Amino acid sequence: MKGEAELKVVNLRKWFPVRRGIVSTLLSRKTEYVKAVDGVSFEVRKGEVFGLAGESGCGKTTTGKTVLRLLEPTGGEIYFEGRDITALNKAEMKQMRRKMQIIYQDPYQSLNPRMTVFDIISEPINVHRLSDSPAETEEIVHKSLEDVELIPAEDFVFRFPHELSGGQRQRVAVARTIILQPSFIVADEPISMLDVSIRAGILKVMLQTKEAQDITYIFITHDLAYARHICHRGAIMYLGKIVELASMDNLVNNPLHPYTIALMMAVPVPDPTLGKARAVISGEVPTPINPPSGCRFHPRCSKATDICSRQEPELVEVSGGHFVACHHAH
Amino acid sequence: MTILEVQDLKTYYSTLKGDVKAVDGVRLQMEKGESLGLVGESGCGKTTLALAIMRLLPWNGRIVGGKILLNDVDIVGLDEAIFDKDYRWKRMAYVFQGAMNALNPVFKVGDQIAEAITIHEDVAKREALDRARELFSLVGIDPGRITSYPHELSGGMKQRAMIAMALACNPDFIIADEPTTALDVIVQAQTLEVINELQKKLGITMMLITHDLSVVAQTCTTCAIMYAGNLVEYADIDTTFSDPVHPYTQALISAFPSIKEDRRELISISGVPPNLLNPPTGCRFNPRCPHRMDICTKEKPEYLEIGDRHFAACHLLTNGG
Structure with missing residues (x-):
């Protein structure tokens, strides 16, 4: 059902310890952490495409990997279909993973170069024992290749990744992901390595299977123009925090946080008659x-006053579904 | 005044499988003060064209035909020593792709810029460092930072330092290869503002290579679209976006999302860019073209001037359609 939370994240934190030299270890100085994700809460509704956007280093990828427990969270809760998955043990998590999948950014690195397309796509079926016979496996693999429009499937099954173009590789990566019929996918910059002319094709197969299988997506991107056309709602991150969360329409047309405003103004527009990005x-x-x-x-904000350097603003709802973390935005 | 004229340039790479025809008959003319956006997908030959102009092709690349005239002098046949002393960096400079890796990590950035100056001009190092300071303030970096090492600068500052270095000898012509591709959106906007300002202040002639049409729309005065080793269309920037005639230009523009439009379905171009070892016969875009005719698979369309400084290569323009 639409509107229901498929994923709910509460105060999620992921800190990475900074490696220190031997001297500071011996002097037992305090361990420092990179606070990649530092207290992030949001909900992803069933059937929607939720965008996580921000500049490099803002923690969007870490958030995406942590909600799948591909990285263990430092703190916080992750509810998937109502269950707190941070409490699950390894076996339970493996069962859960069938439903929660990821598509990586770089199809040149995410596919094993020594495996054929057939082996790559059928591996998840074998891991989760979803097929009773080799014939059935073959059928499922062919079907998923057709779903991502690698047609005819027999032309592709025995190829190796190096025999495929970047777009075809990413289609294989999508096929490998959707073959488990997951209900939730984190897509981490799935098109940023690809040429403009083929990006829309990859998005199309992702969204087609989304409709057919009712998949919920987190779409991680630094490209706000794509987010605008793909996502229903989205969150803007800055240094490990969500600064604004709203419908994509509101984020683009009515941004409230000074950082979101700056981001939106900096996006170049492919139309010379419109104003320049600033x-x-x-x-x-x-x-x-x-x-x-x-x-x-x-430190970078033109609206900053005393309170901004002293007190951390909470992410509060300023109007229906529009959240912003700023002392001066409401 | 014409600064750069490229006539029927062909640049091939020899490989074990045969010649890769990365640039295959490009015709291009750039006027003084022009800011040209050279747009194309990866592997279309745009960087090769730039490297050929700078004579910086890798060992297996060679110019097999055509001329490159810089202020009416053909630089293809020039002696390397003369080219190195009087042309490269002095009259034409290059902002390399990936500023992060283009600076030498073990030298201070100021020294690297000063080196470029002292090699080409008869000035003392101290004078060259003074110039480096001026250049830094020109691109919006604190002049005191010339004593920094590259790792002490942020990504955006490194990119600006590269631009400063390109300006070091007051060149007539600058090529910037994907100058903002690795940068975040706000830093990209900052860098593009610097480029726009420099153009206004110094009137530089510039070729900006990118795959990003929106960057071109915001920075350039003219636009050339490249596909599989050929230019398919050239026009001023407004015409490119309002009245593109080549099906590839049209498709590329409609594939490009804009944050300013309402949510819509994005359109892709079917198929993939061709392999330049064996490009399609006739028009190289024909396997992906929605308007393909018989002639397109047989004859290569001519690159014609179809309006005032508007060039295109498509059979639709000569054979109706």
Whole structure:
């Protein structure tokens, strides 16, 4: 049913310890952490495409991997279909993984170069023992190749990844993911390595199977123009925090957080008659090891006042479904 | 005034499987002050064209035909020593793809810029460093940072330092190869603003190579679309977007999403770019073209001027359709 939460994340944290030299270890200085994800909460509704957007290093990929427990969370809860999956043991998690899948960014690295397309796509079936006979496996593999429009399937099953183009590889990666009929997929920048002319084709097969199998997606991207056309709702991240969460329409047309506003203004538009993209903020994203106090964006923010450096703003709902974490946005 | 003229340029790479025809008959003319966006997908030959102009082709690449005229001098046949001393970096400079890796990590950025100056001009190092400081402030970096090492600069600053280095000898002509591709959107906007400003201030003639039509729309005055080793269309920037005539240009524009439009279904171009070892006969776009006719598979369309400084190569223009 639409509107129901497929995934609910509460105060998710993922900290990576910083490797130290032997001297500081001996002097037992305090361990430092890269706070890649630092207290993130959101809900993904059943059947929607939820965008996670932000600049590199904002924690969007770490969030995506952590909600699947491909990275163990440092803290927080992850509810998938109502169950807290952080409490599951390995065997239970394996069962769960059938329903929760990921598509990686780079199809040149995510496919084993020594395996044929058939082996790559059938591996999940074997791992989860979903087929009773080799004939059935073959049938399922062919069907999924057809689903991603690698037709005729027999032309592709015995090829190796190096014999495929980038777009075809990413289609194989999609086929491998949807063959388990998951209900939830994290797509981590699935088109950013591909040429413009073939990107839409990959998105089309992803979204077609979404309709056919009722899949919920988290779509991780740095490209807001694509997010605009694919996602229903989305969250903008900055230094491990969500700064704004709303429908894609609201994020684009009515952004409230100064960072979201700056992002939207910086996106170039493929139309010379429209205004130019502008950089309304200077500088670059600081390191997440020692993020600024209070609001992490305050050193670059034109609206910043005293309170911004002292107190961290909460993500609060300012109107129906539009959340923003800023002391000055409401 | 014409700064650069490329006449029927052919650049091939020799491989064990045969010649890869990366640039196969490109005709191009750039006027002073023009800012040309050279757009195409990966492997279409846009970087090869730029490297051929700079004479920086890798060992297995060679120019097999055509001319490259810089201020009416054919630089293809020039002696390497003369080209190195008087042309490369002095009259034409290159902003390399991936500024992150283009700077030498063990030298201070100021010294690297000063080196480019002292090699080409008879000036003392101190003077060259002064120029480096000026260049830094020109591209919006604190001049004091010339004593920094590359790893002490952020990605956006490194990219600006590369642009400063390209400007070091006041070249007539600059090629920028994907100058913003590795940058985040806000830093990209900052860098494009620097480029736009420099164009206004210095009137540089520039070729900006990119796969991103939106970057071209925001930065360039003209646009050339390249496909499989050929230019398929050239026009001023407004015409490119409002009245493109080549089916590939049209398809590329409609495949490109804009944040300013309402949510829509994105359109892809069927098929994949061809392998340049064995490109399709006739028009190289014909296997992917929605308007394909018989002639398209047989004859290569001519690259014709169809309007004022508007060129295109498509049989639809000469054979109706």
